[in-house]
Amino acid sequence: MSTLEPIAPALLAWFYQNARSLPFRQDPTPYHIWVSEIMLQQTRVAAALEYYERWMKELPTIQDLAECSEEKLHKLWEGLGYYSRVRNLQKAARIVCEQYGGELPADYKKLLELPGIGEYTAGAIGSIAFHLPVPAVDGNVLRVFSRLYNNSGDIMSPKVKKEFTEWVMEHQPPETPGDYNEALMELGALICLPNGEPLCEQCPLAHLCRARAAGKQMELPVKKAAKARRIQTVTVALIRSEAGFLVQQRPKKGLLAGLWQPILFEECLTQPQVQQRLNELGVQVEWDEPLAQAKHVFSHIEWHMFGWHATAKAVPLPKGYTWATPDQLTSEYTLPNAFKAYKIFLQQ
Template identity: 65%
Template sequence: MENIAPALLDWFYANRRILPFREDPTPYHVWLSEIMLQQTRVSAALPYYERFLAALPDIPALAGCEEEKLHKLWEGLGYYSRVRNLQKAAKIVCTQYGGQLPADYNALLALPGIGEYTAGAIASISFGLPVPAVDGNVLRVFARLYNDPRLVTDPQVKREFTARVMEHQPPAKAGDYNQALMELGALVCLPNGAPLCEQCPLGTLCRARAAGTALSLPQKTPPKARRITPVTVVLVLNEGRVLLQQRPAKGLLAGLWQPVLWEDTTLTAAETAARLAALGLDCTGAHFTPLPAAKHIFTHIEWHQSGYFLTVPEQPAPAGCVWAGKEQLEAAYTLPGAFKVYKKLLLTKLL
């Protein structure tokens, strides 16, 4: 096992993906990339990464960004608490550290939205500090390498895995070593399928490969079942505009915009009309056309959406709502990915 680091690094230097945050691993770039890559594939995140940096090239620009613009830059990535914490941390960095991330693992860990893995990634990759950066990829590699069947979701087990990772880390190449482990897990020691053991630089050392147990590792606590929530969505149009409603400042999709909707209920057309009237909207004579069903999965909740499309006479927007045209919908108001199906429909209706 003492040969892990040399073999791993040789493989990494020959096979690593060329990524913008690797070619220019400044602390801000690494930080932004790690936050974007939480719950998001590299291929999906890269266009967002480039667009975000073009708009907000440094931490002071991020700290001073208007909230609606910030949400718009993130639109489609989901998990919007990530970008809100990113800005909270940026403001602290500007106040306490002169707009530059501190070269200190514990100081990084104290910032909003930065956990042990992200702090370790920034500290090792950008500052060369000999600290761990253990994510799901790394846990999977080590569970298989040592044929360890313990639950990697158990905090004590994760600490022991982290100590094992550090036993092999060459202090002078901490960042490359951490990235190599992540890359091995992403490209070779794959999740949700057979690992590509023939391509693995550690294949001859891997105890799970020898035992034939690689597919059963790592062991994790089974996820909790998601709560199914019916949602009635209403696309209300008027003179080439759609009625948008802002969500509450806290909770799911906090502060973002949405079509008018009601959660935890599937409403009939008559019930929907009554609720629109209660909002102060005149929909007299409007025809309620059913919308296609749509589903969106959050971490713990699954929205099953249905609803109606209708056109109403020109009138003021009810409290908490705005009328938005096609250009505003595309450039100003952030409509989360939960409404992707309906946004496509809207853009055809608002031509």
């Protein structure tokens, strides 16, 4: 496919006029860019900002991150989901402290070797913080290029992504790789929108855009549907006593590793069946109203949740469980978002 006329001059002129003022842009250190990029995966900018500010107040350096306790780390991430991201941040921070004196390396390949840093994140840190001439191609950039080139390749395909990345690099000005990468992402976030009509009338690249010329912008990008998620039925029991709620920590490996949860069975149980399981734990209860059904979507699994609510009579603490007050469940124990529907009970 023939290449486009240069896009960088019009794109950068637009970016310098219209870029959102974001805290990590005001002080784009490698650490700031790294943390913000990891937070922004799967999270909207507006939602991530509050987390970012709190994080930098609590953990201003890579060394602080390396030394942070697991509970505090989970608490700083509570609500963002995909907790493997924050665990990888800490693993990488420890390696950076051991191998690079506490500073991220200004080297794309070395960045890629760190846990949780893939091509996109290495490209963002490398180009924005270190001014390296490397690509940073996320979903926004793929969408912009599929439209600019009017290309109907499936953007989930590695081959298509590689081809688009080559085009991205053909247009990258060597003197401002970071600004250019950010400008592309910003154009995708603000103008060449993912849902609904792109704002072509306001687009600095409209005069070059082949999808616009062909009236195809709404048909692009082509993205093959992901595999269907597995449905898992889950029964949650909120057991309350004067000492708080009965909670347990999830295993150190696997889904929601190390986070806290109310009593949970990975199957659909009736109230008598839950009663029987509780009897086995030595817990006697009086039942309250059943809770509303809820759903939580992970990347590969969907939990369909049935909830029961009960008050415990005086009981010994079952092995592996602990009582946690609503205050502790707010400030100390990290409850993943999967239990969002029940937090109204657990944190009051």
